[in-house]
Amino acid sequence: MHRPPPYGMSNNGRYPPYHYGGEYYPSERRRGGNVCVRCICCFCCFLFFIxxxxxxxxxYMFLYYDPKCPTYKFEYMDVKEFKYNPDSSINTDVILTLRANNPNKGVGLLYEEASFINVTYSDSLICSGKFPSFHHGHRNVTMLQIALKGKNQLRSGLNESLKDDERHDKIRLKLMAMVPFRLVFGNIKSRSLNMNANVTLIVRDLKPGKKSVTEEGKIAYRLSY
Known part of the structure; x- marks a missing residue:
């Protein structure tokens, strides 16, 4: 069957304009910017979640383990050698006994090798040593013996000043230490931290063979990475 054309001739002999009967789809906007915004939003959400x-x-760890700062106290100094030399140097060999208390119920401390301890008199080095490397368990009190030795030259005039302080049974020494350690939570170890200590010791007797009682100000220490 022959179908008539969709349009006919107009009176002037021209074909009328063709009318498109389909649907019209407006051109869509480019979505490049929206993709970037979505990516940034997803990244921010992920970062916030982490x-x-x-x-x-x-x-949770803070509430469960209830961490507390360990405490340290010097008990006495065992003098093995403290000798004045004619060249104004001093031979020193002493052992400091330190009481270390870890009050934590679930946090241990692992003291590492690379430590140092220096003892000075009026900013002149007297002796040096290392902090013992060991694992300090939960709710544990450990008595540590720290060996400090040295042969060091004192500045001019400090020999007489030190002898005068010794006669008055009041020798003021400054101990400075850096001790790396890790916190231990069960089988998990933290990254290495540094404990920096600075304390003034007042020693009453430096005669060899005697355990000189020491007094100290509060041991001030701070942590660093």
Whole structure:
């Protein structure tokens, strides 16, 4: 069957304009910018989630382990040698006994090798040594013996000043230490931290063969990475 054309001739002999009967689709805008925005939003959400997980984990560990700062106290000094030499140098060989108390119920401390301890008199080095490397368990009190030795030259005039302090049974020494350690939570070890200590010791007797009682100000220490 022959179908008539969709349009006919107009009176002036021209074909009328053709009318498109289909649907009209407006051109879509480019979405490149929207993709970048979505990516940034997803990254921010992921970053926020990670921070939230870490914050919850730290809060849980803090509440569960209830961490407390360890305490340290010098008990006495055992003098093996303290000798004045004619060249104004001093031979020193002493052992400091330190009481270390870890009051934590679930946090241990692992003291590492690379430590140092220096003892000075009026900023002149007297002797030096190392902090013992060991694992300090939970709720544990350990008596540590720290060997300090040295042969060091004192500045001019300090020999007489030190002898005068010794006659008055009041020798003021300064101990400075740096001790690397790790916190131990069960089988998990933290990254290495540094404990920096600074304390003034007042020694009453430096005669060899005697355990000189010491007094000290509060041991001030700070942590660093």
């Amino acid at each position: 921070i939230l997980v870490f914050a919850v984990l730290i809060l």
